[in-house]
Amino acid sequence: MPAAAAPTNIRVAVTGGAGFIGTHTVELLVALQAKVLVIDDHSHPCGEPLPREVEVISADCASVAAAKALAAFKPDVVLHLASKGGVQKAARDPGDHVKMSLASTVGLFDAAIKAGAARIVTASSGGTIYGEGAHLPAREIYKPAPLSAYGAAKRSEEVYMAALGLRHGISTLAMRYGNVYGPRQDGTGEAGVVAITCYRLLARAAPRVYGDGGQTRDFVFVRDVAAANLAAVLGRATGELNIGTGRETSVNTIVKRLLAESGRHSATDFLPAREFEVRRVCLNPTRANRLLKWKAKVSPTTGLRETWAWFRTRHSAQRAATLGLP
Numbered sequence: 080m081p082a083a084a085a086p087t088n089i090r091v092a093v094t095g096g097a098g099f100i101g102t103h104t105v106e107l108l109v110a111l112q113a114k115v116l117v118i119d120d121h122s123h124p125c126g127e128p129l130p131r132e133v134e135v136i137s138a139d140c141a142s143v144a145a146a147k148a149l150a151a152f153k154p155d156v157v158l159h160l161a162s163k164g165g166v167q168k169a170a171r172d173p174g175d176h177v178k179m180s181l182a183s184t185v186g187l188f189d190a191a192i193k194a195g196a197a198r199i200v201t202a203s204s205g206g207t208i209y210g211e212g213a214h215l216p217a218r219e220i221y222k223p224a225p226l227s228a229y230g231a232a233k234r235s236e237e238v239y240m241a242a243l244g245l246r247h248g249i250s251t252l253a254m255r256y257g258n259v260y261g262p263r264q265d266g267t268g269e270a271g272v273v274a275i276t277c278y279r280l281l282a283r284a285a286p287r288v289y290g291d292g293g294q295t296r297d298f299v300f301v302r303d304v305a306a307a308n309l310a311a312v313l314g315r316a317t318g319e320l321n322i323g324t325g326r327e328t329s330v331n332t333i334v335k336r337l338l339a340e341s342g343r344h345s346a347t348d349f350l351p352a353r354e355f356e357v358r359r360v361c362l363n364p365t366r367a368n369r370l371l372k373w374k375a376k377v378s379p380t381t382g383l384r385e386t387w388a389w390f391r392t393r394h395s396a397q398r399a400a401t402l403g404l405p
C-alpha cells in the first residue's frame with residue numbers, strides 16, 4: 080500500500096506532469112526520491128524542464144503507448160493531472176470536450192488499474208463543482224451542482240473514478256482545487272486571471288476583467304497545491320477534498336494588488352461577464368486539513384509577489400533573447 084511504502088520506494092505515475100501544477104508536484108516527489116513516470120502529450124507544457132531522474136513519455140494519457148508505459152512502470156499511485164480545455168472551451172463544444180477530457184480520463188483510470196496501481200488521485204475543480212448558491216465556504220458534503228460543461232465533466236470523472244475504485248478495490252481521491260495561481264502558469268490563454276494580468280501588464284496592456292470584477296474566487300498558490308498533491312499521493316484519504324484557502328478574493332482585488340506590485344497605473348478594461356461562470360467561490364479546506372495534515376501556507380501577498388517576480392524575470396529573459404543579449 081502506498082502509505083506503508085517508504086517515500087523513497089514509492090512509484091508514482093503523473094499524467095500532465097509537464098504542466099503548470101504537474102512540474103511543481105513532480106519536483107516535490109523527486110525531492111522525496113520517489114520514482115516518477117510522467118505521461119504528457121506535450122500539448123500544453125509549461126516549459127519548465129523536468130528533473131533528470133524522471134522518466135518521461137510523450138503520449139496521450141489514454142493511448143496504448145501510455146498503457147504500455149504504465150504496465151512496465153508498475154506504479155503504486157497514479158496522479159492524474161492531464162486535462163485539456165477550461166470552462167469557456169468546454170462551453171463552446173461540450174461534446175468535443177468530453178472526448179478530450181472525460182473519455183481520456185476514464186481510459187487512463189482503466190490503464191492505471193490494469194497496471195496494478197493501488198491508488199488513484201485525480202485533479203478536480205472546487206471552483207465549478209458546487210455551482211451557484213452553495214453556502215460558503217463550500218464543503219465536500221454539499222450536493223454537486225455544476226453549471227458548466229467543464230464542471231459537469233470534472234464531476235463525472237470523480238464518479239467514474241469512485242465506481243472503478245469500488246469495483247477493483249483500490250483507493251481513490253479527487254482533489255477539488257480552487258483557482259490555482261503562481262509561477263509557470265500560462266498567461267496567454269483564456270483562464271487564470273493572475274497569469275493573464277501579469278502577462279498583460281508586462282506587455283504594457285491594460286488589465287482585462289470579465290464582468291464587474293466583484294466575482295470572487297478561492298485563490299490558492301501552486302506550491303501549496305503541489306504539497307497537497309504530495310500528501311494525497313502518500314496518504315490514504317479517499318473521496319473528495321477541497322484544496323483551497325477558505326478565503327474569498329475578488330478579481331478586482333487581485334488586479335489591484337498586481338498593479339501595485341508592478342508599479343503601474345492603468346485603468347482596467349471591463350468586458351461583458353462570461354457565461355457559465357459562478358459569482359462566488361470559496362472552499363472549506365477543513366477536511367484536507369484533517370486528512371492530509373495540509374493547509375495552504377502562502378499568503379496572497381507573498382504568492383502574488385512571487386508570481387509577478389517570476390513573470391517579470393521571464394519576460395526580461397525573453398526580451399534579452401529576442402535582442403540577442405546574453
Ligand SMILES: NC(=O)c1ccc[n+]([C@@H]2O[C@H](COP(=O)([O-])OP(=O)(O)OC[C@H]3O[C@@H](n4cnc5c(N)ncnc54)[C@H](O)[C@@H]3O)[C@@H](O)[C@H]2O)c1
Nearest residue numbers: 095097098099100119120121122123139140161162202259
Ligand atoms: N490551474 C487551475 O486553476 C486548476 C483549477 C482546478 C483544476 N485544475 C485541474 O488541474 C489539472 C492540471 O492543471 P494545470 O493548470 O496544471 O494545467 P496545464 O494545462 O498547465 O497542464 C496540463 C498538462 O497535461 C498535458 N495534457 C493535456 N491533455 C493530455 C492528455 N490527454 N494526455 C497527456 N497529457 C495531456 C498538457 O500537455 C499539460 O502539460 C487539470 O486537470 C486541471 O483541469 C486546474
